[in-house]
Amino acid sequence: MAKLAAGSKARQPTLNPAPRVKPAPRLPQALIDELDRRHEGMARHMARAVVTLVRWDSSTGLPPQRDAIVRACSAGLDLFLAAAREARPATQEELRRVAQLGILQARTSESVEPILAAYRMAARVAWDEILRAWRGHPEATPEAIMLVANYVFAALDQVAAEVTKTYLHAREQHMHRGTRAHARLFHALISDSFDSELELQRQALALNTPLATNGYVAVVCKLLIGSRDGERGGHALAEVAAALEVPRGALVHATDPSTLVVLWPIDAPADAERAREFVAQLQDEAGQRSGNLRARVRAGVGGYHPGLHGIARSYLEAQQAIEVGRKLRPDSLVHGHDEVIPQLVLAQNPLLAERFVKHSLGRLMDPKLRNRSQLLDTLDAYLARGSVKDAATALGLHRHTVLYRLDKLKELLGRDFDEPARRLRLQLALDLQKLL
Numbered sequence: 001m002a003k004l005a006a007g008s009k010a011r012q013p014t015l016n017p018a019p020r021v022k023p024a025p026r027l028p029q030a031l032i033d034e035l036d037r038r039h040e041g042m043a044r045h046m047a048r049a050v051v052t053l054v055r056w057d058s059s060t061g062l063p064p065q066r067d068a069i070v071r072a073c074s075a076g077l078d079l080f081l082a083a084a085r086e087a088r089p090a091t092q093e094e095l096r097r098v099a100q101l102g103i104l105q106a107r108t109s110e111s112v113e114p115i116l117a118a119y120r121m122a123a124r125v126a127w128d129e130i131l132r133a134w135r136g137h138p139e140a141t142p143e144a145i146m147l148v149a150n151y152v153f154a155a156l157d158q159v160a161a162e163v164t165k166t167y168l169h170a171r172e173q174h175m176h177r178g179t180r181a182h183a184r185l186f187h188a189l190i191s192d193s194f195d196s197e198l199e200l201q202r203q204a205l206a207l208n209t210p211l212a213t214n215g216y217v218a219v220v221c222k223l224l225i226g227s228r229d230g231e232r233g234g235h236a237l238a239e240v241a242a243a244l245e246v247p248r249g250a251l252v253h254a255t256d257p258s259t260l261v262v263l264w265p266i267d268a269p270a271d272a273e274r275a276r277e278f279v280a281q282l283q284d285e286a287g288q289r290s291g292n293l294r295a296r297v298r299a300g301v302g303g304y305h306p307g308l309h310g311i312a313r314s315y316l317e318a319q320q321a322i323e324v325g326r327k328l329r330p331d332s333l334v335h336g337h338d339e340v341i342p343q344l345v346l347a348q349n350p351l352l353a354e355r356f357v358k359h360s361l362g363r364l365m366d367p368k369l370r371n372r373s374q375l376l377d378t379l380d381a382y383l384a385r386g387s388v389k390d391a392a393t394a395l396g397l398h399r400h401t402v403l404y405r406l407d408k409l410k411e412l413l414g415r416d417f418d419e420p421a422r423r424l425r426l427q428l429a430l431d432l433q434k435l436l
Contacts, residue, residue, distance in 0.1 A: 028139040031130070031148070032085050038133055039077055046073040046125045077126065080155045090155065095162040123153070181207055186253040189263065190218065192312035200308060211308065212249035212265030217272050218302040218315035219262040219279060220322050223286060225295050227330075234259045237297070240285045244278065247271075261318075263311060266304050275301060276334050283333055300325060301336045320344060327434045342428060347435045354436060360429035363412045375412070376430070378405040383427045 035042070047070040079094040130148055185203055188194045197213075204211045223233025230236060234254035241252045241260065249265040264275035283297040300322025302314030317337035324343060325335025337344075346353045358365050364376060381391040388406070392399040410417065417426060 028144060030137060030139055031134055031144075032081060034133045034137075035077075035081060035130065038129065039074070039081075042126060042129045043070055043074040043077055045129065046076075049125045076123075076155070076159060079159070080126070090158050095158060096166075123155075182209065183253065185209065186251060186255075186261075186263075189216075189251070189308060189311045190255070190261065190315040192309055194308075197308045209251065210249055212267065213308070214265070214267055215304060215306045215308065215310050216251075216263040216265055216314065217275055217304050218311060218318040219264060219275055219299055220302075220315070220318040221260040221262065221279065221282065221297055221299045222258060222322065223260075223295055224298055225290075225293055229258050230295065232257045233295075236295075237282060237286065240282060240289065244281050244285065246278065247274075261315065272301070272304060276336075279334050297333060298322060298326065299334050301334060303337050324435065328431050343431045343435060346428075346432055350436060353432045357429045357433050357436065360425045361413075361433070364409075369412075371408075375405055375409060376433075378402060379409055379426065380430050382406065383423055383430070 050069050050073070075094070079090045082090070082094060127149070131145075134145075134148075181203075185200070185207060188200065194200045201211055201213075221234075221237055223230040223237050225233075234257050237260040238252060238254045241262070246252065246262075247265055251263040253261055255261050262275070262278070264271065264278065266272060279297060279299045279301075282299075286295050286297055289295075300318040300320070302317035302319075302321065304310070305313045321335045321337040321340060324340045324347075325332060328340065328343065329335065346356060363369060364372065364379070366372070369375075377395065378391065381394045382388070382402070385391045385394055388399050388402050392402045395402065413426070417423065
């Protein structure tokens with residue numbers, strides 16, 4: 001049995017010994033001590049290079065505060081020295097401290113590229129300082145210098161990756177917070193739910209959204225696909241509006257998925273007309289982007305009422321204008337509140353409006369009248385276009401058909417319905433009939 005056991009042991013495979021882990025190369029201690037001694041001066045030198053040599057302009061925003069840059073450079077040196085001293089990668093906490101500039105840049109809504117350029121510049125300055133500190137040192141062999149270079153640029157790669165990740169995360173959070181804050185500001189303006197204009201101005205400046213103190217006109221816009229409002233037309237128009245030029249102080253916001261509201265600043269009487277021109281540009285751009293869908297814009301423009309507290313009234317008027325315009329002139333692009341005031345005033349008293357309609361249109365209001373709908377359409381087109389030819393084109397009829405119907409209308413309304421005062425009453429009666 002002993003022999004068998006011995007044979008059995010002899011046949012057991014021998015386990016290979018675990019491979020020896022090669023220790024990570026370390027920087028010479030003399031270099032680390034020298035860099036520790038020069039730490040404070042190197043951080044200042046790196047910060048000075050970042051401020052003076054990195055390109056900061058209107059596209060990148062103002063540079064971060066100098067003390068923030070010094071802290072970031074100091075944290076970068078700490079990261080490099082700790083990793084070199086202990087021959088290990090940087091920890092998340094060390095990377096987090098270095099990446100603070102990414103968060104600051106995200107909060108200013110600017111590009112991360114100048115921050116990455118700043119770290120590259122700081123790394124180059126640090127490399128020059130390391131070479132200067134080690135010049136003439138007996139341990140400064142080519143192999144040791146290559147080792148130092150590997151540490152410097154490995155640390156730079158880690159920092160660049162962490163800064164980018166931190167920037168993107170902070171930027172996303174900042175944009176979400178900014179979007180919500182912007183929406184709250186916008187709704188406070190259109191609902192007149194604020195007490196102090198000064199406090200609202202302060203909130204707007206914190207969002208980098210200066211307000212026009214003279215006031216605004218409100219423009220309510222819908223995107224139509226065929227004859228119906230687009231379900232997400234407000235968001236689609238917001239994307240289109242973002243590509244157009246607007247004056248300083250203008251505010252654009254999709255108040256619901258189908259509605260875009262523009263608050264257009266008014267500094268001079270001509271600015272209200274520019275708001276209409278903006279709607280025309282919105283129409284052109286939306287039409288081009290929609291392609292075969294041939295989407296079009298319908299807009300209501302409120303009146304101008306001074307000050308920030310006047311915005312809510314203008315917004316209400318813009319809503320009324322687009323709703324009345326939808327019924328009166330469904331093919332028109334812009335409906336101004338001031339242009340439909342007579343219809344709105346009379347429509348607020350339905351009994352009085354109905355009485356006016358019956359008095360003005362007379363026998364045309366009889367539901368038993370033959371071809372009543374066609375006669376009403378012809379009268380509406382003739383009064384709106386002003387000529388038989390244009391009315392026939394609008395209705396898609398031969399001019400002789402229109403002339404025949406006009407003769408019939410003269411029998412029903414009297415021969416004087418072409419007189420200016422009578423035409424005005426008839427047009428107002430036709431409009432009110434659509435609103436009742």
